[in-house]
Every structure is written in structure tokens, then in C-alpha cells.
Amino acid sequence: MTVASLKAPSKLLWSSSSSPVIAGHRGFKSRFVENSLVGFTKCYDSGATVIETDLWLSSDNVIVISHDRMTKRVFVDEEGNETNYNISKTPYDPVLKNLKTKQGGYPLLSFVDLLNWFVAYVERKEGGGEGGEGGEDKLKLQLDIKRFNPTKITKYIIGDLLKVKDDLCWWYSRVQFGIWDLKFLKYLNQDEFFQQDIFGKVDPSGYTQFDIFNISVNWRDSINYINYNYYLDETTSKERKKLKLTGVSLLYISTWSIDFLTKFVPLLQIQRLKFYSWTVNNKFQFQYLNKIGEKAKLVEYGIVTDHPDTMVEYKQEILQNNIEVYSSESNDSELSTEIKPLIDYESNQYYNEDGELVIELTVKQMIMCWIYNQIISLNGSNRKIKTESQRFAARVDENKIDEVKINPIFAWCFQTCQKYGIF
Known part of the structure; x- marks a missing residue:
């Protein structure tokens, strides 16, 4: 099939949320213990509609919820002793399931624990008439699938979803896959597991697959994912299901460049991709993202934030201003039949010559x-894409766990910036 860059988007790319979408970073990280049920509950209660959370696959193939691969920073054992387990090399039973957070003593959650809580919360909300089938602003989970997981974790994600609610279509518009490596998207299209009849059906919102976001600190890396979408269109037979990239989630400071605005945003428009930015924690950052989304008319745009309550307030301000403008224009038209002149916008209001x-x-x-780009260059993040990532047809080993040495200076800079809310 030949790619037409401006062809009409399929239903899976349509938005099911009103922009800007507010996503709570690890729940409600600024006020509650990260990746805990109390933080998740408070996140949705604040008015946010998406929870961003982190997945790791344990050595006995149980998916657990943790941002870090090592347990040292967040978790202690039953007696309160410090731990330093590598989740990928440690069994959930009997070790990881008994860990608890240093603050609050909350358990290290399994993915099934999270899903059971999520389904109960959603059904309680929908039972009250909020966000029913086919409606907008459904509550969602954005799954940050860490790069150093084996690709087979995606099979276990599907298994856990069906274990909790045996209806894959129900999950399509409620779960977003966030991937840091193209190998996950390649695997989804290569492995026959994802060609089963349970995949590709249409849910009431029009989705035929999960949203799949590339999470990245550099928009240039995301171009390779967009090229993979074109590759799928050109090479996939009509009889075979395609699982495509539907969105990009970028570190906010990486979008503060003219090149991003003039080179990457048009790609988002052409491919009808959703765009999220993280970690957005103040009004200036919020307004900048909103300006991009509005002016570029992106299909959906959103932010991942440590402060979902504050960002919900900013969103409500925007909605209220839009209502007031609309109401004012409507009243004026009812009171007068006078023909009014066109609003005087300059031709370069949105795009220059x-x-x-x-x-x-x-x-x-x-x-x-510029400073940010110098920092990420310490870890080679400005290097060209790895050759194997450009071999779209190369087979993916579902059991392989990548091991990459991270520059300690880069790690310290990045973690310090995150600690103080800079990134």
C-alpha cells in the first residue's frame, strides 16, 4: 500500500478527550506517595482524566508498578529495612509483594492491583452518569513501559487486562502504551500473538487499538517512529493487523526550540498524532503547550504533571474564557442584525510566509x-539513531533485556533537575 501523507486518519487516531488533557505524573506526585492507590485516587478526584504510571516485569513475569528499576529509593521490607532489589531480577512472590513504601507504608502494587482499583473507580463514576460509553473524557491509564523491560511484557499487559475485565475493546480507549524504544512497537507488529481475532475490533468510541505514545527526551528520536508508521503502511498486507504510533510525549524543555516548532509539529499534523508534554508544573509551561496545541490544531494535546489539581484549574480558566467569548458573540448576534466586518487578523497570525x-x-x-541539549549530550542522546532501530524488519527477541551504561554526570544532572521540578 502506498503512503499518502495527507490521507484521512483512521478512527484509532481520533481524540476521545478534550484538550488540554491533564495527566497526573505517577498519580499525584507533588502531594501523595508516587504510584500509590491513594495518589491515584486523589489524582482523579482532582479532575485529571489520565494517570501516568510505570511498569516493570519481575523475574517471575509479574508486572509491578514502580518508577525505578531498583527498589532502594522508595521501598523497604516488612520490617522497615532498606532494600535494593533489581525488580527485573527479583521474583514478585515471595519478595516484591511484601515491600512497602518508606512514606505511608503503601504496598508495592502489581499491575493487577492497579487494574482492579481502576475498573472499580471507573464503574463507580460511569454508574453516576459520568464518562459513559462513547462519551468524552474517559478516565485513562498511561503506561510508561520502561526501556529496559523485555518486549514480552506487552503480552503480560494484555493478559492482565483480560484477567481483570475480559473485553479488550473496553480497554482500547482507556489504556495508553508509552514506549521508550521502537523495539516494543516492532514486536507488537511482528509477534503472531497480536494477530489474534481479539485484536482490531472497534470499540464504541471508534478505537481499533490502544493509543501508543513514544515517550522521549528528544523529538528527533521520535521521527524514527513516524517513519515506522509509513513503513507499516507500505509493507503490511490488508489481511494483517497494524499497530501504529498514535502519539508522542516529550520532555517539555525539548520543545523550546524553533526547529521543534517548524520541523516536528508539522509531522504531528500530517500523521494526526496526539502530543503530550512532561513534566509541566507551572502556568508558563502550561500556556506554551496549550498555544502549540491550539495554533497547530493538533488532534489531541495534553500535559503530564506533578500538580494535577493546579493544572485542572488552568484548564478550567481556558474553558471559561472560551465560554464567555462564545456567549458574548452569541448575544451580540441576537441583539443586532447589523452586518459586522470580518475580524482583522493578519495573514501571519498563525503561520509566517x-x-x-x-x-x-x-x-x-x-x-x-540549549543548556538542556548540552546535558543530554553527556549521555549520547544527541547521537544518531542506533542502526538496529532503523532496521524495521529486523526481528525482536522478546526475552532480551537491554543493558545500557548511563553517564553518571548525566544521571545526577537529570535526577537533580527532576527532584526540584525543573524537568
């Missing part, structure tokens, strides 16, 4: 983006 998106960057933004 070179077709570039018109969003002004402050000097501070450009300097911060």
Missing part, C-alpha cells in the same frame, strides 16, 4: 533549551 508555526520563544526558553 515560510509556513512556519508562529509561536514566539523567549530568550530564556532558547537558552534553557
